[in-house]
Amino acid sequence: MGYALYTVHRNGEEIDAGYSVEATCEEPECSEQIDRGLAYLCGAIPGGDEYGCGGYFCGAHLYTALASVPAHQCSRCLSSTA
Known part of the structure; x- marks a missing residue:
């Protein structure tokens, strides 16, 4: 399986994900252009897991x-695990 384009089930919805999928940061009122690759993913697994919501965020809104x-x-998600 490659990570350029794949399908993710998140919040009862099917979305395209992968580093070839153009997107906008999911932080409200942020218009930063990103992709839906693993580098912009909140959590460890696309679609969401115990570590994150599965959303995609720019570098200003994604934290170590x-x-x-x-x-x-x-x-x-960071504040809920602190």
Whole structure:
């Protein structure tokens, strides 16, 4: 399986994901252009998991998680694990 384009089930919805999928940061009122690759993913697994919501965020809205969390997180998920 390649990571350029694949399908993710998130919040009861099917979306395209992968580094070839152009997107906008999912932080409200942010218009930064990103892709839906793993580098912009909140959590460890596309679609969401115990570490994150599965959303895609720009570098200004995605944070390095705590040492005990093996993933980047958005501000909402980071505050829920602190």
